[in-house]
Amino acid sequence: MPAEPSILAAERAHLAESRAALRRMREHAESLSADVAADWVSKQFLESLLDQRVAALADHPDTPLFFGRMDRDGDDGPDLPAVMYVGRRHVHDGDEGRPLVLDWRAPVSRAFYQAGPAEPMGWRLRRRFGFQGGDLTAFEDEPLDGGAELGPSRILTEEIERPRTGPMRDIVATIQPEQDVIVRADLPRTVCVQGAPGTGKTAVGLHRAAYLLFTHRERLSRSGVLIVGPNRAFLAYISAVLPALGEVRVEQATIDDLLGEPLGEEPAAVSAAKGEARMADVLRRALWLHVRKPEEGLVVTRGVARYRLADHEVREIAAGLRGTTRYGSGRAAFAQRLAHQILVRMEQRGEAPDDRVQDQVARSRSVKQLLDQVWPKVTPEQVLFRLLSDADFLRSAAKGVLGEDEQAALLWEKPARSHRSVKWTAADRALLDELADLIERTASLGHLVVDEAQDLSAMQLRALGRRCGTGSATVLGDLAQGTTAWSARSWKEVLSHLGQDGEVTELTLGFRVPGTVLDYAARLLPHVAPELERPRSLRAGAGALDVRRVPDVVAGAVEAAREALARAGSIGLIVPDALAAAHAAALAEAGLDAALLGPESDGTARLLVVPATLAKGLEYDHVIVAEPAAIAAAEARGLARLYVVLTRAVTSLTVLHRDDLPAELAP
Numbered sequence: 148m149p150a151e152p153s154i155l156a157a158e159r160a161h162l163a164e165s166r167a168a169l170r171r172m173r174e175h176a177e178s179l180s181a182d183v184a185a186d187w188v189s190k191q192f193l194e195s196l197l198d199q200r201v202a203a204l205a206d207h208p209d210t211p212l213f214f215g216r217m218d219r220d221g222d223d224g225p226d227l228p229a230v231m232y233v234g235r236r237h238v239h240d241g242d243e244g245r246p247l248v249l250d251w252r253a254p255v256s257r258a259f260y261q262a263g264p265a266e267p268m269g270w271r272l273r274r275r276f277g278f279q280g281g282d283l284t285a286f287e288d289e290p291l292d293g294g295a296e297l298g299p300s301r302i303l304t305e306e307i308e309r310p311r312t313g314p315m316r317d318i319v320a321t322i323q324p325e326q327d328v329i330v331r332a333d334l335p336r337t338v339c340v341q342g343a344p345g346t347g348k349t350a351v352g353l354h355r356a357a358y359l360l361f362t363h364r365e366r367l368s369r370s371g372v373l374i375v376g377p378n379r380a381f382l383a384y385i386s387a388v389l390p391a392l393g394e395v396r397v398e399q400a401t402i403d404d405l406l407g408e409p410l411g412e413e414p415a416a417v418s419a420a421k422g423e424a425r426m427a428d429v430l431r432r433a434l435w436l437h438v439r440k441p442e443e444g445l446v447v448t449r450g451v452a453r454y455r456l457a458d459h460e461v462r463e464i465a466a467g468l469r470g471t472t473r474y475g476s477g478r479a480a481f482a483q484r485l486a487h488q489i490l491v492r493m494e495q496r497g498e499a500p501d502d503r504v505q506d507q508v509a510r511s512r513s514v515k516q517l518l519d520q521v522w523p524k525v526t527p528e529q530v531l532f533r534l535l536s537d538a539d540f541l542r543s544a545a546k547g548v549l550g551e552d553e554q555a556a557l558l559w560e561k562p563a564r565s566h567r568s569v570k571w572t573a574a575d576r577a578l579l580d581e582l583a584d585l586i587e588r589t590a591s592l593g594h595l596v597v598d599e600a601q602d603l604s605a606m607q608l609r610a611l612g613r614r615c616g617t618g619s620a621t622v623l624g625d626l627a628q629g630t631t632a633w634s635a636r637s638w639k640e641v642l643s644h645l646g647q648d649g650e651v652t653e654l655t656l657g658f659r660v661p662g663t664v665l666d667y668a669a670r671l672l673p674h675v676a677p678e679l680e681r682p683r684s685l686r687a688g689a690g691a692l693d694v695r696r697v698p699d700v701v702a703g704a705v706e707a708a709r710e711a712l713a714r715a716g717s718i719g720l721i722v723p724d725a726l727a728a729a730h731a732a733a734l735a736e737a738g739l740d741a742a743l744l745g746p747e748s749d750g751t752a753r754l755l756v757v758p759a760t761l762a763k764g765l766e767y768d769h770v771i772v773a774e775p776a777a778i779a780a781a782e783a784r785g786l787a788r789l790y791v792v793l794t795r796a797v798t799s800l801t802v803l804h805r806d807d808l809p810a811e812l813a814p
């Protein structure tokens with residue numbers, strides 16, 4: 148058995164060889180010319196492919212090309228190498244095509260994440276590498292053939308505790324077996340992950356996107372992959388993960404980006420009512436109420452000839468189409484069928500009109516007039532405006548679905564002048580999207596990753612479901628962290644609103660939050676989601692929690708921030724929204740360099756003041772929470788908000804309070 152230094156030296160030599168090979172691969176890609184293309188368009192296309200290829204072969208000096216190695220058990224698999232190195236991308240030796248590093252997403256690499264003493268999968272040893280910058284500095288061997296259970300990996304713990312400096316990092320070197328199963332689920336499968344804070348749901352969702360893009364590159368580059376997150380600050384925080392994994396063409400959006408920014412607000416109870424799935428029935432009826440029963444026939448004049456359809460014929464055509472197609476295509480088909488019947492009349496008179504005549508008739512003034520009376524062109528805004536401002540119309544559309552009180556609650560007290568001047572709310576946006584889809588079909592993407600899905604209303608989930616109607620989804624969330632008026636109570640319901648047939652899996656081991664802090668936050672769990680199990684943490688975190696009563700919380704926060712600044716890593720001072728500006732001003736006055744996290748800010752400062760409602764999904768090495776009682780009292784699901792806020796810390800949590808702590812936090 149060679150001594151450790153010589154093992155490390157040999158591994159460094161393999162890294163140097165791999166780097167040199169990658170450089171040769173890149174030089175080769177750079178030398179390829181797009182001139183072979185037959186025409187200008189193909190040349191542009193080829194050039195962009197070659198540019199992407201060169202970019203994908205970049206060597207990032209701060210990360211080594213591989214993070215693990217597997218050694219085989221004997222020589223019984225001629226197709227597999229005796230030793231394989233697993234890294235962020237394939238690297239091979241140009242001359243012989245010998246693989247030097249295998250992409251972590253390749254099927255064979257699965258063993259690196261899944262093999263264990265109980266199921267070694269044909270491998271004898273797993274080696275994990277520690278690194279600093281781009282250099283290998285340590286390694287850790289895990290024997291897979293000894294039968295003994297493996298203890299916790301030191302390299303994993305160190306990786307988690309490595310101080311955070313900027314946006315979220317990838318976890319490709321340390322994906323855990325239960326996470327890997329989700330990451331590698333087949334493309335057609337929709338998976339739904341319930342996970343306590345810090346169990347790696349977001350990380351898993353992003354790695355699944357990278358895995359699917361690698362495995363189904365062609366299909367997904369045509370249909371697209373979209374990540375949906377709770378707010379811009381969160382999207383900025385996760386934005387670096389996929390590019391680090393070589394995937395630069397994945398869109399990331401909030402639900403507001405997709406459905407349109409809300410311009411107005413309304414009481415939570417009204418939002419909640421508008422968010423219910425029952426609204427889909429009301430909207431469908433409201434839209435189709437616009438198709439009226441034809442009272443007259445049709446007369447089309449061409450030259451001196453007049454052709455007629457009787458009123459009952461027009462009625463039959465409309466009735467045959469009503470409700471069988473999307474509203475918009477039904478309207479077009481109605482015009483075409485009327486025109487076709489006129490063509491039949493022409494033929495009966497011995498004329499021989501061709502298809503162009505049918506189009507002309509369909510666009511003629513008399514057909515248009517009939518169309519406008521019977522099947523008028525409408526926009527989603529017009530329909531919703533009418534529904535929310537006209538009690539009689541709402542009654543007809545909501546009959547048997549919504550009670551009188553419910554209808555009264557939906558009606559605007561003071562309607563805007565027209566549909567153009569309405570200040571649509573977030574809930575209205577989802578209703579408009581539903582109507583838009585009833586009029587014209589929404590295009591589907593190949594795969595959707597939906598994070599913090601517990602916060603979406605049934606109507607918002609339906610909107611997302613339409614965007615993966617012919618694709619699949621990865622649905623991530625935590626029922627205990629639901630903070631909206633319409634937060635989900637069950638994943639089965641979420642999946643049914645999405646229109647996806649999926650399985651629910653649970654992640655229970657927390658990576659982010661130390662055990663003492665997680666136990667403290669979990670005191671709230673019986674009050675916010677009693678059906679969920681208490682989360683477990685990978686790290687005990689002795690001394691990580693400090694709860695202090697202070698005479699002045701703003702001054703106390705300055706003091707606590709100063710203490711945290713003496714330690715390594717990022718600091719989040721999480722405060723009631725209403726006090727965010729006051730805290731930021733106090734830090735500035737004390738000469739501390741701090742930034743206030745806003746929906747548009749990138750959140751990269753080391754010391755950040757974080758309004759409680761923006762903390763979801765984020766994490767900091769050191770978290771200071773100011774006045775928990777005020778955070779809990781600020782909104783209807785304030786205790787769930789507090790649970791989110793108390794579970795953002797990686798290393799330490801300091802809780803500052805002047806007022807009594809919420810009773811639910813008592814041990």
Ligand SMILES: Nc1ncnc2c1ncn2[C@@H]1O[C@H](COP(=O)(O)OP(=O)(O)OP(=O)(O)O)[C@@H](O)[C@H]1O
Nearest residue numbers: 318321322323344345346347348349350658659764
């Ligand atoms: N296998 C892993 N190896 C290393 N770090 C991990 C692993 N899994 C998760 N982490 C880290 O744990 C932290 C929490 O992960 P993540 O944000 O994905 O959790 P989450 O379940 O989405 O949390 P929340 O519900 O609180 O938003 C991140 O820093 C992530 O990088």
